[in-house]
Amino acid sequence: MKTTIYDVAKQAGVSIATVSKVISGKGKISKKRREQILKIMEELNYQPSMIASALVGKKTYTIGLLIPDISNPFFAEIARAIEDQAHQSGYSIIICSTDNKDERVERYISLLEQKSVDGIIIGTGVENIEILRRLETRSIPFVMISRESTALAVDTVVSDDYIGGILAAQHLAELGHRRFAILSENLKVSSSRERIRGFKQGLSDMNIPFDDKNIVICDYRVEEGRRCAYELLQYTEKPTAIFCCNDLLAIGAIQAAKQLGIKVPDALSIVGFDDTILASVTDPPLTTIAQPIDRMGKQAFNLLIDNLMNSESVKQRIVLRPELIIRQSTQHAKR
Amino acid sequence: MKTTIYDVAKQAGVSIATVSKVISGKGKISKKRREQILKIMEELNYQPSMIASALVGKKTYTIGLLIPDISNPFFAEIARAIEDQAHQSGYSIIICSTDNKDERVERYISLLEQKSVDGIIIGTGVENIEILRRLETRSIPFVMISRESTALAVDTVVSDDYIGGILAAQHLAELGHRRFAILSENLKVSSSRERIRGFKQGLSDMNIPFDDKNIVICDYRVEEGRRCAYELLQYTEKPTAIFCCNDLLAIGAIQAAKQLGIKVPDALSIVGFDDTILASVTDPPLTTIAQPIDRMGKQAFNLLIDNLMNSESVKQRIVLRPELIIRQSTQHAKR
DNA sequence: TTGAAAGCGCTAACAA
DNA sequence: TTGTTAGCGCTTTCAA
DSSP, X not given: OOOOHHHHHHHHTSOHHHHHHHHHTOSOOOHHHHHHHHHHHHHTTOOOOHHHHHHTTOOOOEEEEEESOTTSHHHHHHHHHHHHHHHHTTOEEEEEEOTTOHXXXXXXXXXXXXXXXXXEEEOSOOSOHHHHHHHHHTTOOEEEESOOOTTSOOOEEEEOHHHXXXXXXXXXXXXXXXXXXXXEEOTTSHHHHHHHHHHHHHHHHTTOOOOGGGEEEEOSSXXXXXXXXXXXXXXXXXXXXXXXXXXXXXXXXXXXXXXXXOOTTTTOEEEXXXXXXXXXXXXSOOEEEEOOHHHHHHHHHHHHHHHHHOTTSOOOEEEEOOEEEOOSSOOXXXX | OOOOHHHHHHHHTSOHHHHHHHHHTOSOOOHHHHHHHHHHHHHTTOOOOHHHHHHTXXXXXXXXXXXXXXXXXXXXXXXXHXXXXXXXXXXXXXXXXXXXXXXXXXXXXXXXHHTTOSEEEEOSOOSOHHHHHHHHHTTOOEEEESOOOTTSOOOEEEEOHHHHHHHXXXXXXXXXXXXXXXXXXXXXXHHHXXXXXXXXXXXXXXXXXXXXXXXXXXXXXXXHHHHHHHHHTXXXXXXXXXXXXXXXHHHHHHHHHHHTTOOTTTTOEEEEEEOOGGGGTSSSOOEEEEXXXXXXXXXXXXXXXXXXXXXXXXXXXXXXXXXXXXXXXXXXXXX
């Protein structure tokens, strides 16, 4: 059997209360006792059961991470950043890939609740706000990362999508482009909306017209991006530049262009968003708007911990500035 | 407070045992009672506490996944495959990125033990076998994926690295290459050793000589691959083809070649291993040995579950055949 | 400085 | 078919 607190208490000839005290470091224990008990715990290879400890009202030191898909490099990088920060404080992360499906979100949340996680970091779209409200009702602390919900008072860390959009527009406009298209994932995702809003604002700041019919919506997978871009690029009024709301879509766009024999960046400039590892290895390497993924992850975890400690803290929304990374998928517009 | 089994029992005017029975579906309960109780659980939004249930000897429905780095697309894809399979059976996955450091492995394992996970899937290198033996001692079920240890009787799923190596060698040799180099991560990783062994075997099958001094060892990151390949490519006896033990290193090699003005595949062919999403987006797209990642993940989870159910099962080693995916980073050797 | 005992929410005999 | 009760391993008063 697994060794329990009773085993070490018996070995040491003390009560379990005493052992418990040396484990937690609380309460006064004579130095001699403490060392003796520590030694015995060592010998018996004693590992206190978090399960039991959690049952008596302590924390589980486990948090849930809801994201669309862990195999999407952007979220994998987010996960790593969070994991590292969490690990330092002894927390573990349960990954939950939702595919952006509300039903999966609900299923996972209920699972996490049953497992009494200390909190949840949400980085996935949730259409039905009620799902999140339920978290509030049950007072399960949660924060949002890379997604947000204005309807909720919740700690949030995002990158400034609006500015990101502007950055992309400026870059492209400065290169002389005038005919644009936008490839975006589901508009229900507020960050996509903001990126588009920023992009359009950037254009309008420079008095460049843009027609919303040049916005194409698709799923967030490479394959989807390729398919949508493929259609897009068959218009008679072909764009000379495409702004893609994430790197995956941008890669799809590059592939579509290749398929159609359209040279990137010679005949078509493409800008992505995120700057995951993918952006640096595409053909051509992708000009993209870089999110400070590492910082975002760490801040999100810290916000969550603040919440656990002090549930009455004033909610904050941390907005990190993205940055334009120029690689080789953009170039001067031909005339 | 959170609603407990007592709350629903009181509401229903029955004992907690009865409620417990309808939750687990065991025991005979009259249909009427059952429905009444179900309704009340619904109303009260009752979620049974897995913590409490785990404490009385049931499972936690949580498993640990040890991998080098979740932000490495190969492992992220493995994780997703496992997660999907696990989720179907109500299991959650705790991710543990070890960076291949034994100390991190130990730390994580002890954390997982404290959390009473039902089992562990190990996909990371572990130098000190004792660490794994300790898992056996404590009868924590575990299986290995994409790594193995001949010293241990443990269920394992790997792709056939040896065959993968042969496939790469054959492909390159058929293209007329004769001067090779190998870029590998740490040789302590058995899969790298096997890939190299297969590659050398493939060459020797075709009577092509290969000198071990052309094997370069480096860390598993792109940057490391770039650095090592950079040095490698400065030999007077430059290779015309490089076999890289994973896609990340292959990407590094491509970058190094670019830096040195060596055209891929014109002047240098490169073969990777894994076939993650990265391989399809590099410049040029990477010829690589594809591992059946999805199948591997699912099989690994299934093996683990078998272990939980029936700890006396005969250990098995499942070897999945990899496949050569020809893209554009390889071509006929110039003469 | 130490220990006895209650109780966290649940399961599983065993009784009724 | 339903209920009583004894734990699971731990933390935490409260007493000693």
